[in-house]
Amino acid sequence: MNIDSKTQRTLNKFIPQLESMSKFGIAFLVILILIFFAGVYALYVQLTEGHIVTGMRDQVVWGLFIVNFIFFIGISYAGALISGILHLLRVPWRSPIIRMAEIITVVSTIIGPTYILLCVGRLDRVHHLLLFGRIQSPITWDVIAITTYLSGSIIFLYLATIRDFALLRDNPVKVARWRNWFYKVLSMGYSETPKQKEILARATDLLSIVIIPLAILVHSVLAWIFGMTLRPGWHSTIFAPYFVVAAVYSGTGVLILAMWVFRKVYKLESYITKIHFNYLGYILVMLGALYGYFTFSEYLTSWYGSIKWDMEVLHRLFDPSDYWWWFFFAAFIGVLLPIIIVTVPRFRNINSIAFASLIAVFALWVKRYLIIIPTLEAPLLPNHDLRPEFIHYSPTWVEWTLTVSGVGMFFLMFFLISKFIPIIPVMKISEEKDYNSLRKKVKERNLRRLMKQVRKSDTVNG
């Protein structure tokens, strides 16, 4: 495959990332591997001693594991919706961020469901879910939906990477031979012929169309697991769109954080510019406002209805000795702070937008905790066993270790993928115009047009 000098220059910029690892990178890798093994040990303890080592009991049957599951499935939206929509709308600034978004999707869709396996007991019976699963159960829908979504996300990432695999095949980098062999196999003999370009473009467009409703469906199914259960705080008709909006909100936040990190670490300032942060910041604001609206609507309806059990959950959320401060953070700070930071020009810069995203992401994690735990702590039937651990859930070190280990796995997988393929689509970037100079030209043209109008009005006024 012949490449022009611009593509070669871009590739040269990314080759060091693929070929070597800095001391900082090695240290980071070692830490992530240690975190992973800490998780393996916690899992060993859980498997040998049973779920008694977790904080989950007969009443509060879901804990941190389910919180993490929803959180990771939520951030997987970054790739599916953001990259899918940006691709379909042919948004010109999408190229540098689209691969990061797709990697987030694949990695988080792999890690998220792992927490389900940690949550259910008797892993030796997991295959029963496939053999004896009841189609009318939302849990079965979830298994089917997530499997389908993960398959689609992997294909989507692969389609968007074929051209770079071909590029790396034809410009071998100094890496292990197996890696070059992989580049060769995965490139599928792509050589940028007009016919191949056409097939690839059509397949990518088609998958972009399919993946958007699929992503919405996956999170709706997840929401229905709660919404179809007659529990206070869950049984709500708006849970599906609420979950979808919250998921895209956290997904966008994670994408901005990934951009910020890779921009710093791989020195991608010329590719990921302030424009990208600003535009994604605007999307974050819009989603934050929508999420705030849904939150207000959900709790107002619940409060106004005054149903006994709903009120019990609300009292817990608004009680300063119980969950109030977390609720305040998730429902107020997590919405208002990102909006203020991004909308007020004085506060808006790359670092502050990344900080706003961090707040939004953490708030959304807390929000998932508040959806699950207070509801389970307010049972519909009176308690028979009043031991404190049966009434109040508190996560154990095993759950915290597995939570941190899951986050560590996310970073580890992301890091390893970024060492295998360029984190920015090289071929795509190279064929795009220089938008900085284009913007300059548009500015100058607008200025000229304005000057012309001013002159014209001066002439009319004499």
Next chain:
Amino acid sequence: MYNPIIIIKMKEIKNSLPTFFALLAISLLSFQAMGQEPVKSRNSLEYYKISEHRVLKATLKAKEGRNYIFLQDFPVEFNIVIDTGSVSLGSSNTNESGEAIFEVPDEMFRLHSTNGVTSFEAIFAGTERYKPSESSLEVKDLKMNLSFTQEEEEKQILLTATELNGDESVPISEELEINFYVPRTFTLFPIGSKSLESGKVIIPFPVDLPGDTLGNMEVIAKIEGNDTYGNVSVSSAINWGLAQAKIVETNRGLGDTNAPLWMVYTLIVLLSVVWFHYMYILYSIYLIKKESKKALAENM
């Protein structure tokens, strides 16, 4: 000046004090354990006659601290008392409510009752923890018959009660209170109460009570806690209730093993649409591979 010998002695005593107190505490505890008196148990016996079944119920309890607790899983012996002593009927263990229930064999009752009067006793032999206890009662056999009569439009329940006098049955002269009930889902619904007059009682039948789909319903008549006859009940069925329409349970499918068909079809269609696209895209990737071979052949 202190005497050094006295000082040494005092030191020895001081050193041995902890050992002394420890031994004292152990001894006191041992004495307390040894001297623990068995707790007094209480045993109360009741008699039930349900249709032709005669049942004895002994309730066993003991006072632990300030409260009475029911003694669970202890054997209670049931006997019939006769002039020459007592005849063992059998034994039964107490349940979580402290109740030992025993059905009296019909032949034993007939053999050992005199003029319809029988004496029973329930004996708890006691354990190390609980003292023995016993209780007894004497009951006279009572036979009740429940029937239904209709005079013109008025429907009535008729109950007759007889007892043995020598070899023949005679109506009961005592004015016993009879309670009438109809069983509902969770409890017995009272429909009337009246005293016997010359061994007979009549009450109007309530015409507004729902029965089953054919109007069948059961009526129960009871004498409760009587000193002479114990607890006696009799029941009979009649189709005078209001017939209820048969409840057809709608099958939602969600609780069944099989899912509703519409759900299966929807799922198949949705999954087929998505996976068809995946297959098509994988086929496109194959086409890219095929195209590369073609391009390679053309270049050669």
